[in-house]
Amino acid sequence: MRLLAMVARRCLWMPPTLFGLLLIVFTVSHVIPSDPARVMAGENASASQVAAIRHQYGLDLPLPVQFLRYVKDVATGDMGKSLFTQRPVAEDLLARLPATMELALFAMSLAIAIGVPLGVVAALRRNSWLDHLVRVVTVAGLAMAAFWLAILLQLLFSMWMGLTPVRGRINGWGPDPITGFFTLDAVLLGDWETLGQALRHLILPTLTLALPAVATIVRFTRAGMINVMSSNFVFYQTAMGIPRRRIVWKYLLRAALIGTLTQIGLIFGNLIAGAVVVETVFDWPGLGTFAVNSILHSDYNAVMSFTVFTGVIFILTNLMVDIAQTMLDPRGR
Amino acid sequence: MIAPMDADLLSIRDVSVSFTTESGTAHVLDEISLTLRRGEIMGLVGESGCGKTTLARTILGALPPNARARGTAITFDGRDLLTIDPREAADQIRGRAITFVPQDPFSAFNPLFTIGDQIFELLRWKSPDREAGERGYPRTRRRADHERALALLRRVQLPDIERLLRKYPHEVSGGQRQRLMIAMALLPEPRLVIADEPTTALDVTIQAQILRLLRELAVERGVSVLLTTHDLGVAWEICDRVTVMYAGQALETAPIEAFFRAPALPYTRLLLDSLPSGENPLRGIAGDVPNLVNPPPGCRFHPRCPEVSDVCRASRPPTSEPAPDHLVRCHHPLAVP
Amino acid sequence: MNGFRRLLRDRSARLGLIVIAGLVFCAVFAGVLAPFPEDVNTYHLPRRLLGPGGINFLGTDRMGADIFSRLLFGARLTILTAVVATTFAVLIGVPIGLIAGYYNNRLSDLLMRVSDVFLAVPQIVLAIAIAQTLGPAIHNVILALSITYWPFWARLVYAETRSVRNEVFVEAAVAIGASPLRVMALHILPSIASSVIVRTTIGLGGTILVAAALGFLGLGPPPPTPEWGRMIAESREFLPQAWWYAAAPGVAILLVVMGFNLLGDGLRDALDPRLSRGTDDRTDGR
Ligand SMILES: Nc1ncnc2c1ncn2[C@@H]1O[C@H](COP(=O)(O)OP(=O)(O)OP(=O)(O)O)[C@@H](O)[C@H]1O
């Protein structure tokens, strides 16, 4: 019941938050620049080109009117056209979403699969050599620029050792799209050759994105474990002779993960953000490369739409995290 | 008369426990000796911090990592718990032959799991039907355990049991939680229940109900109970015998009658005198509880004892038996009429 | 003083302090320390892409400039960007958080909602959008970072202010008739300062990472500015041969950010014993 109320409340807050986000993006794109048409047309445009753009995009209308138009367009799924390719931006973004999502989900799964056990073991063996090692790795993992790590891994594993592909998501065309996730589609089609290829291409970008996420997860899992390890319920179960592994991996872990879970939304946001630079390094055809290409071409509408689009994904992720958390912790229900 | 050996369920001989702490080694238990008979309820009485919980943890083999236990033996049912293989202790003794009722029923449940989950987790490992070392939880045993749990929960007077099992700990009252804890302590059909101040966290009326329930169930099943408390009233209510601890030393053991009527230990006398009663307002005992890193030598009570003499400061008193079944460790025991 | 001594006892905090002191030293004395200070804007094509060793301690870049010298001058830029951007973010975020936390009314809701909106997009994404509009220049990077970074402080200060708002010392100050401004500045702020300091220290590291990413994407100051992120971007064309070109600026970023993170962790332990390492909700983006 409380869960439903929470979801309802969060859903009610979504339109105002999005509205605010659009206002920010609109301010950035239409209010801050003294002449947005000039910015949009690019540095080398002639005066008449600028004037044409100003009229075409309704930039000669009063700002509030422009803003309301913008909100209406976005609400109906229209994010305008790319100034560079002249294609509808919303379509391009949607087409690139699966690539980024596939990468982010792989990185997230890897980070959880490594981070949680590592955090637990570090907490159980506090101050052991393993704990210290984990600490060094997490500190470094959070301090490393994602694009640099990407380049480093690419240099080492692809260029020098030749173990992994240097760039791209697949050789040639991907499998026939069903979900747009190459790995999943390959499995659904039973195309093992493609699956292997897709996985090989995934390795390095996944590793790059996963490292900082692992660091955050380890930190919080370890801290959460240490926090609950001295709880009375742990002593009670120990005194009642319940096997240690059961106490740790079932009862302690769930309590410890609640703290970690609060970070998952943030980590996911960081993954998406990290994808912007990491995709560029690996030429991964997702939202990140789209954003960077748009930056390079000063494709201003595309960059703004990318911002809004990411915001929507991020808000939805946070909603899901909140739901998961409410389900895990009966006290808040 | 000395009771025959086989009547003793648990016999603790000269057990000491120390903790390594930042300010030095704390000698928390000092050569404790104590015997518990089959089917009896023994009260372990002492002020807060005198080491009651530590003794309970020592018996259970669940001391914290900074603790060290030494001693002659802790004989339980013919086995020495000090030297037992830790895996065997975890599998066969803890939660099975010896169970535990914690001091605070509020925090002893994991808040994130249902009560039912936690009860059946216990039975999965500690059901009387479980064979030693069994790993899984076969369906037939699970069904039998379910019946067993329902019957016992009904017996401890918990309402609406099927629904209760689906609830989370924070959704039930303190008294109900303590009833659950008692039920969980009895479900594995143990021979000894260690109840560590089972009622301190509860209000007075519920305290009495819970204590009565605990006694009834113990007597009905022939289970021995070691009940720690700092409340003499609680001991009076349900115990057969009482042992008094002071600063980690066990100083006097007597049947409940003799204990309240004619204690031989000066400390016990003071404790009884300090009980609030009609004419006497509450009177504390002068002096402070000693520091356990540098405890007073000899009898640890000597800095506060009205009967103190030089010998008390110099050596630990021997055990004497001023009356049948009445043991005291004191250089100058009071006369027992 | 006591806190400072506790800080120095912590091994990682000491390490962080040393790294940051080193960074500041390099930045201040870049002109003296750099073997080729003129290499920031001159080039010697014949010496391009030389490996590390000899007179070019860390090798040379595509223009034949000494990478080590450029790194030293880049340190200046890094400190400047991080410190100025973070200061602005603190100056915007802290008062907003204080006001929202002090008054529990419509205004508070509004302020917090606004900061939530900013937090609804990953920081770097918003920073990209702003930097893109403003054009590549150092002050634009700083502006983009401050505009996107202040909500982290607003959130933190809001939560902390709410938690001390009803403490006796605050109530007492209100009761004797102190003005809200006075209560906030003289009573609440000092008691929440330690968490702000901790967050700001770690935030400096985060700012450096985001600034480097902007530079990497070409949104930072234009060449030939020796910006670390841009240097890494430039190196990509020459990989795998010119590995030092990519490695050196990355190591510099790693060290500096690690320095701030370690110092922040140490400060947390020293200033604020009630927060244990790693349990606070770190909300700074990368
Ligand atoms: N893990 C530990 N490390 C160090 N000292 C400890 C530890 N556990 C207990 N002690 C100390 O041992 C002494 C006895 O503690 P214990 O909990 O056994 O007392 P208690 O009689 O159960 O008291 P209470 O009535 O308050 O529960 C106390 O002085 C306590 O500070």
Ligand code: SF4
């Ligand atoms: S031994 Fe001495 S100090 Fe101890 S209780 Fe007896 S008389 Fe008192």
Ligand SMILES: [Mg+2]
């Ligand atoms: Mg106790």
